[in-house]
Amino acid sequence: MPFVSPEIFAKQRIAAIQEYSVLSWRAVTNVFSRPRYWADVYTQMDSIGVGSMPIVVLTGFFTGCVLALQSATSLQEFGSVSLTGNLVALSMVKELGPVLTGLMVSGRNASGMASEIGSMKVTEQIDAMRALGTDPLRKLVTPRLYATVFMLFFLTILSDAFGIAGGALVSVALLGLNASSYFHNSYRALAYGDVVQGLTKPLFSGFIIATVGCYFGMTTKGGTQGVGRSTTQAVVVSSVFIIIVDLLVTRAMIGIFGR
Amino acid sequence: MADDSVNSKAFPNATAPNATDPIVVVDDVSIKFDMKPVLQNISFRVEGGETRIILGPAGGGKSVLMKLINGLIQPDSGKILVFGEDVTSMKEVDLFKLRARIGMVFQESALFDSLSVADNVAFRLHEERAPEDQVHQRVEQVLQFVDLDHTMEKFPPELSGGMRRRVSIARAIITNPDLILYDSPTGGLDPITSTTIVDLVIKQRDVSHTTSLMITHRLQDAFLVARSRFNTKTNKVEPIPDGGIDDSTKFLVLNEGKIVFDGSTEELVHSTDPWLKDYLS
Numbered sequence: 031m032p033f034v035s036p037e038i039f040a041k042q043r044i045a046a047i048q049e050y051s052v053l054s055w056r057a058v059t060n061v062f063s064r065p066r067y068w069a070d071v072y073t074q075m076d077s078i079g080v081g082s083m084p085i086v087v088l089t090g091f092f093t094g095c096v097l098a099l100q101s102a103t104s105l106q107e108f109g110s111v112s113l114t115g116n117l118v119a120l121s122m123v124k125e126l127g128p129v130l131t132g133l134m135v136s137g138r139n140a141s142g143m144a145s146e147i148g149s150m151k152v153t154e155q156i157d158a159m160r161a162l163g164t165d166p167l168r169k170l171v172t173p174r175l176y177a178t179v180f181m182l183f184f185l186t187i188l189s190d191a192f193g194i195a196g197g198a199l200v201s202v203a204l205l206g207l208n209a210s211s212y213f214h215n216s217y218r219a220l221a222y223g224d225v226v227q228g229l230t231k232p233l234f235s236g237f238i239i240a241t242v243g244c245y246f247g248m249t250t251k252g253g254t255q256g257v258g259r260s261t262t263q264a265v266v267v268s269s270v271f272i273i274i275v276d277l278l279v280t281r282a283m284i285g286i287f288g289r
Numbered sequence: 290m291a292d293d294s295v296n297s298k299a300f301p302n303a304t305a306p307n308a309t310d311p312i313v314v315v316d317d318v319s320i321k322f323d324m325k326p327v328l329q330n331i332s333f334r335v336e337g338g339e340t341r342i343i344l345g346p347a348g349g350g351k352s353v354l355m356k357l358i359n360g361l362i363q364p365d366s367g368k369i370l371v372f373g374e375d376v377t378s379m380k381e382v383d384l385f386k387l388r389a390r391i392g393m394v395f396q397e398s399a400l401f402d403s404l405s406v407a408d409n410v411a412f413r414l415h416e417e418r419a420p421e422d423q424v425h426q427r428v429e430q431v432l433q434f435v436d437l438d439h440t441m442e443k444f445p446p447e448l449s450g451g452m453r454r455r456v457s458i459a460r461a462i463i464t465n466p467d468l469i470l471y472d473s474p475t476g477g478l479d480p481i482t483s484t485t486i487v488d489l490v491i492k493q494r495d496v497s498h499t500t501s502l503m504i505t506h507r508l509q510d511a512f513l514v515a516r517s518r519f520n521t522k523t524n525k526v527e528p529i530p531d532g533g534i535d536d537s538t539k540f541l542v543l544n545e546g547k548i549v550f551d552g553s554t555e556e557l558v559h560s561t562d563p564w565l566k567d568y569l570s
Contacts, residue, residue: 065416150401157361158399162413162460163388165381 046249053167053248054241060165060172070173078139078174079181083188085134090189093126094118094196102205111205115215118197123220123228125280127190132235132272135182137265140243143174144264147247148257156248171244179236186232223287230283234275242268310373311336312468312500313358318367320353327353328546331367335502338537340494342511343504345543346568351504352396354543355472358502359393360384371468389413392461393470396504397477398453400445400460406432407441410459417464431459435489451482458489462497469493471503475510487513488526494537495519508569514538515554542568 034042060066101117147170150156159166194216201207246264250256313335320328328350335341343351356362357369360376369376374387400409407428408415414424432438435455445453454474461469471490475483487510490503495518505511515538518529529535534554542550542557542565550557550565560566 153402154395154397154399155401157356158393158395158401160361160381160385161359161388161391161393161395162416163385164412164416165385 049249050241050245053171053245054237056167057171057175057241057244060168061176065168067169067173070169071177074173074177075181077142078135078177079185082135082138082181082185085138086131086185086189087192089130089134090122090127090192091196093130094122094193094198095200097121097126097193098197098200099204102201112207112211113215114197114201114205114207115194115212116219118201119194119216119219120224122193122197123190124224125228125276127193128186128228128231128235129272129276131182131186131189132232132239132276133269135178135185136235136239136268136272139178140239140264140268141261143240143243144246144250145257145261147171147244148250148260151248151250152253152256166248171240171248174244175237175240178240179233182232182236182239183229186229190228221287221289223283223289227280227283227287231276231279234279235272238271238275239268242271309337311370312339312372313341313502314368314370315354315358316368316370318354318357318364318369320350320357320362320364326546328357328364331543331546331548333541333548333551335500337500338498339500340490340514340535340538341502341541342514342538343502343541343543344508344511345506345549347506349543350546351506351543352472355393355470355502355504359388359391359470389417389464390467391470392464392466392468394454394457394461394472394474396473398445398450398457400453400456402445404444405441406437406443406445406448406456409445409456410463412460413464427463431463432456434462434492435459449482451478451485454478454482454486455489458486458493462493462499465497465499467500469499469501471501473504473506475505475507480509483507483510484513488517488519490514491517491526492519494535496521498537511540512554515540544568 097118098114102111102114105111105113105117147156150159150170156166159169194213197216198209198212201212202209243264246260246267250260252259311334315331315333318328318331319326331354333341343354345351353362357364358371358376360369360371360379363377367377371387372390376384376387379387401412404412410431411424411428414427419427428441429438432441435458437452437455437459440448440452440456445456448456458471458474474486474490478486490501491514493499494501494514503514515534516529516532517526518535519525520527539553540550540557541548544564549562550560557565557569560569
């Protein structure tokens with residue numbers, strides 16, 4: 031990579047932030063004017079939402095299993111193994127469900143968006159779309175954004191549910207706990223604020239996955255090597271953003287709900 | 290063949306340009322990439338019904354000029370008027386409307402590889418929400434025009450380079466645009482396939498009389514366009530008798546981002562410019 035002066039480097043970074051902000055703003059606001067591509071939104075919902083279900087379910091389920099096993103070891107020291115349900119439910123709903131689902135969907139879909147749009151960019155298909163009178167942001171980015179935000183919300187609920195189910199399986203089969211008491215404790219542990227916190231995070235994560243994936247796709251340069259670079263950057267940047275925003279949302283929610 | 294049908298205005302676009310107004314006016318346009326000048330003070334105009342062949346060595350800024358005319362990129366300075374509208378100061382949303390009157394054939398075809406040939410060709414009509422039966426009929430007509438009506442269900446990666454270029458031409462002409470931009474339509478093709486593509490350009494010129502700009506760095510293609518005509522009776526492209534030249538075909542020669550020549554075929558052939566003489570030989 032060639033060395034550039036700090037001034038040029040700073041200008042490039044600021045230009046990139048500006049470009050990302052403009053793309054995100056237009057992707058959000060495009061839905062308020064015609065033409066709207068609902069068929070593309072449904073196609074993306076199927077591809078992003080239904081397509082990500084297996085990895086989200088598996089990740090949630092096994093995370094719940096491991097969480098139950100790990101927490102039971104510590105809780106045993108205090109004679110509180112029966113509280114495993116509380117711990118699994120709280121951890122899954124507030125933190126692990128949203129974050130792991132976000133990271134999994136980011137790995138699968140931010141990369142997919144960056145490579146798909148990036149390939150279109152380097153083969154002049156994006157220019158061809160513009161030449162044919164179609165706005166690529168409206169046709170490609172907006173459907174992906176709304177589909178990701180909408181589907182990630184439900185994928186997170188699915189992940190939470192399978193995580194709690196995984197914890198139940200381990201608690202009943204390996205720790206000898208009563209299933210009814212596990213689910214009762216899980217339910218009792220969750221307050222309104224916890225659920226709101228857990229379901230607010232995927233809205234932000236969905237936005238990050240789609241906008242970052244599409245941004246790197248739309249700014250791809252340098253042929254197939256450039257597509258590979260964009261794909262990697264999209265996953266890295268969106269994953270890091272998801273974790274940073276998770277911290278900010280958690281802090282804000284604690285401020286609002288006090289837990 | 291579907292010459293009449295292609296000529297028919299099944300999907301008319303906006304208003305026809307006034308015959309006396311130039312379709313394209315490029316006025317003192319310059320552009321740099323990474324501080325390197327690509328086009329410098331380019332000025333020329335293209336009249337209605339004219340076929341302007343842009344010649345020049347590779348890397349001379351021809352494709353950049355084509356993208357500038359279609360508003361796909363913006364110049365650093367200068368003005369470009371297309372149908373009397375300044376594309377250098379228009380918002381992207383207004384450019385989309387203007388581009389409904391322009392067809393463009395890209396250098397590498399730029400077909401949507403996840404769409405079938407029929408969907409690629411029908412892309413613009415689908416965007417205009419045209420009725421499906423009308424779309425299908427029109428797609429068949431233009432694919433017949435380029436002799437590819439048997440490939441409707443195929444996908445671009447299944448086609449040869451020449452076939453992809455013909456699909457790209459079909460996609461560009463499906464709405465009977467008032468201006469067609471051909472960006473190296475014969476680039477990278479073998480001589481026989483190139484001739485097929487050039488024949489299509491001539492056919493489109495003589496059947497629809499559409500204003501067009503065609504980039505090429507192959508002299509034989511350029512002179513084939515200038516010295517041939519489409520015979521509607523025999524349905525074939527043939528040389529203009531007695532060594533005649535098509536009056537509507539003019540040339541623009543670019544070298545290293547500057548205009549070297551702007552004029553008719555006759556003037557080009559008799560030019561005394563040493564670089565031009567060397568280039569043409």
